[in-house]
Amino acid sequence: MNVLATASRVIEQIQDGLVRRGFHDVRPAHGFAFVRISHGDATVLDVAEHLGVTKQAASQLVEQLVQRGYVTRVADPSDARRRLLALTARGRACTRAAEASAAEAVTAWQGELGVDGTRRLARLLARVSPDGPLRPIW
């Protein structure tokens, strides 16, 4: 059951790291959206599915990211209905900051488990959860 406590702390640490690096206006859910958007060829509907929420909720979330300068909407030349999402320079900077924060958290684990233990932990986790969509429940 410590998975929950661990996950809770990881989220918290990433969030703190982002604030320290000057990104005050992003929530964890935004980060999950970034993951899908940076993966390329993403629409609002793709983000919705990735987050496990309705398209309306995803639409609002993306709108915030656009207003705050993290994401831009570009027209899809082959389909006028679709509006493709892409990270701005700031969005990419934020992504890097989040990765750096996550790396910090993992480094903290190494203090507890050693480099070796951390690697084993990562591999065990990868085996139980071959990464699927992130569902921000709870």
Add this chain to the structure above:
Amino acid sequence: MNVLATASRVIEQIQDGLVRRGFHDVRPAHGFAFVRISHGDATVLDVAEHLGVTKQAASQLVEQLVQRGYVTRVADPSDARRRLLALTARGRACTRAAEASAAEAVTAWQGELGVDGTRRLARLLARVSPDGPLRPIW
């Protein structure tokens, strides 16, 4: 980073298990409250601190649990301000159902990792997160 996916799935599986066992009206946050209440000598403020929310939020959450028959309030003989919380029979049944569901999830891991790998995973996680309060962020 798979900690997040794993935790997400665990929460989901417990939730599903509870529904299958007939508990439709409990959310994960309720479960976290149960943990503190079953630990004994819990007030609304204790629950609030354990969940990392305000006392008002905890008060509302407890009120729901009382209305739904999971928790009772009993007067503290030594302090008329305090109202001690305790699980009802139904509350204890729900706790057992949640534990059974969690056990199911772990059993599923054993299919992936084997009994041995699961034990190692559990011990690694316990070392990185020596259980503290649960913060339902994200």
Add this chain to the structure above:
DNA sequence: CTCAATGGTCAAGCTGCTTGACTATATGGT
């Protein structure tokens, strides 16, 4: 006997999500 501290509730407001309705574009069948 005060008076600050503590446990708890009530009330109002915000935010993130949902459902429902709607517009615009695309596409397949006739």
Add this chain to the structure above:
DNA sequence: ACCATATAGTCAAGCAGCTTGACCATTGAG
């Protein structure tokens, strides 16, 4: 070429969970 249906997206209203602020009752220290 035309219509019906499906798809991408937004607008609007409502709900649930949380917050802040105010308040009441009880306690305990001076």
